[in-house]
Amino acid sequence: MTIEIPTIEHNKRPLICVPLIGKTNEEIIKQALVAQASDADVIEWRVDHYKHVADVQAVLDVLSHIRTTLKSKVLLFTFRTIEEGGQQPLTLTEYKALCKTAAESGLIDWIDIELEKAEFLGRGFIQDIKAAKVKLILSNHDFERTPEDAVLILRIGIMNQFGADIGKLAMMPNHMQDVLRLMGIITKARGFNQLPLAIMSMGDLGKISRVSGSLTGSVFTFASLGEASAPGQIPVEHMRSYLDEFEIKRES
Numbered sequence: 001m002t003i004e005i006p007t008i009e010h011n012k013r014p015l016i017c018v019p020l021i022g023k024t025n026e027e028i029i030k031q032a033l034v035a036q037a038s039d040a041d042v043i044e045w046r047v048d049h050y051k052h053v054a055d056v057q058a059v060l061d062v063l064s065h066i067r068t069t070l071k072s073k074v075l076l077f078t079f080r081t082i083e084e085g086g087q088q089p090l091t092l093t094e095y096k097a098l099c100k101t102a103a104e105s106g107l108i109d110w111i112d113i114e115l116e117k118a119e120f121l122g123r124g125f126i127q128d129i130k131a132a133k134v135k136l137i138l139s140n141h142d143f144e145r146t147p148e149d150a151v152l153i154l155r156i157g158i159m160n161q162f163g164a165d166i167g168k169l170a171m172m173p174n175h176m177q178d179v180l181r182l183m184g185i186i187t188k189a190r191g192f193n194q195l196p197l198a199i200m201s202m203g204d205l206g207k208i209s210r211v212s213g214s215l216t217g218s219v220f221t222f223a224s225l226g227e228a229s230a231p232g233q234i235p236v237e238h239m240r241s242y243l244d245e246f247e248i249k250r251e252s
Contacts, residue, residue: 012213012214012217013213013214013243013244013247014198014213014214014218014219014220014221014243015041015042015219015220015221016039016040016041016042016220016221016222016223016236016239016240016243017040017041017042017043017044017076017220017221017222017223018035018038018040018042018043018044018222018223018224018225018236019043019044019045019046019078019222019224019225020032020035020043020044020045020046020049020066020225021046021049022049022050023049023050023051024050024051025061025062025065028045028050028062028065028066029062029065029066029069031225031226032065032066032069032070033069034225034226035070035073035225036069036070036071036072036073038225038236038237039236039237039239039240040073040223040236041073041074041220042073042074042075042076042110042220043066043070043073043074043075043076044076044077044078044112044222045062045063045066045075045076045077045078046078046079046080046086046087047059047077047078047079047098047102048078048079048080048081048086048087048088048090049087049088050062053079053088053090053098054090054094056097056098056101059098059101059102060101060102060105060107063077063102063105063107063108064107066107067107067108074109074110075107075108075109075110076108076109076110076111076112076137077099077102077103077108077110077111077112078111078112079095079098079099080112080114080141081095081114081117083116084114084116084139084140084141084143085141085143092117092120092121095117095121096121096125099111099113099129100125100128100129100132103128103129103132103134104132108134109134109135110134110135110136110137110165110166111129111134111135111136111137112137112138112139112168113126113129113136113137113138113139114138114139114140114141115138115139115140115155115158115159115162116140118138118162119158123162126162126163127163130163135165135166136163136164136165136166137164137165137166137167137168137198138159138162138164138166138167138168139167139168139169139170140155140159140168140169140170141169141170141171142170142171142172143172143202144172145171145172145174145178146171146172146173146174146178146179146181146182146201147171149181149185149188152169152171152182152185152189153185153188153189153192155167155169156169156185156189156192156193156195156197157192157193159195160192160193160195164195165196166195166196166197166198166219166220167195167196167197167198168197168198168199169182169185169197169198169199169200170199170200170202171200171201171202171206172201172202172203172206173201173202173203173205173206175205176205178201178205179201179205179206179208179209182199182200182201182206182209183199183201183208183209183212183215183216184216185197185199186199186216186217186218187216187217190217196219197217197218197219198218198219198220198221199216199218200218200221200222207234210222210223210233210234210239211234211239211242211243211246212246213243214243214246214247214248215246215248221239221243223235223236223238223239224236
């Protein structure tokens with residue numbers, strides 16, 4: 001299943017992504033079945049939740065089952081590191097091998113690589129990922145604060161230089177001004193490049209950013225199937241109606 005990578009376009013409803021966060025094979029497949037029947041466009045396997053993540057063959061076996069289950073959804077593969085809100089540690093070498101194996105498996109459509117890891121592993125690693133013909137999301141998460149606009153613009157620029165198909169920023173606000181700044185960052189970034197961006201301000205304070213993509217130009221948003229994988233996620237059964245309600249219709 002493929003969905004064309006969205007472009008930065010205000011007025012357009014963002015795609016909905018939900019994460020699979022089961023720890024066992026059975027939990028993951030059960031969640032995948034629920035996800036297949038949901039309103040989500042994109043399903044993210046958060047493989048850092050999987051208890052056998054260190055066993056690459058076990059990961060591939062589960063990935064094959066997920067792919068078979070998700071007949072009409074885009075499949076996004078993500079190992080989120082401890083430093084950016086993940087569940088288990090991996091060495092840089094293990095992270096590199098896991099991501100390359102997933103990309104080259106032919107079982108996924110998109111892959112999320114953390115910007116910091118891309119900078120450590122270099123352009124050769126990113127070129128290998130892109131050579132596997134999967135779409136690349138470069139992401140950056142901060143669970144403590146929302147950095148200054150200049151810092152965010154710089155990070156977006158680096159994502160663009162690395163050849164990302166989408167850039168993702170998930171930041172924790174400490175006050176409402178942080179939420180409003182992040183919601184405006186896509187408009188500011190367009191003065192430098194046209195990289196499609198997904199932005200989300202986390203926690204209860206940032207919930208509005210998850211449903212305002214039609215206004216801000218954010219190309220996708222995250223919802224939860226049950227348990228949230230990040231603070232502030234809205235249940236998927238509500239997200240579609242919220243996005244439809246907040247969609248800004250083009251004037252004829």
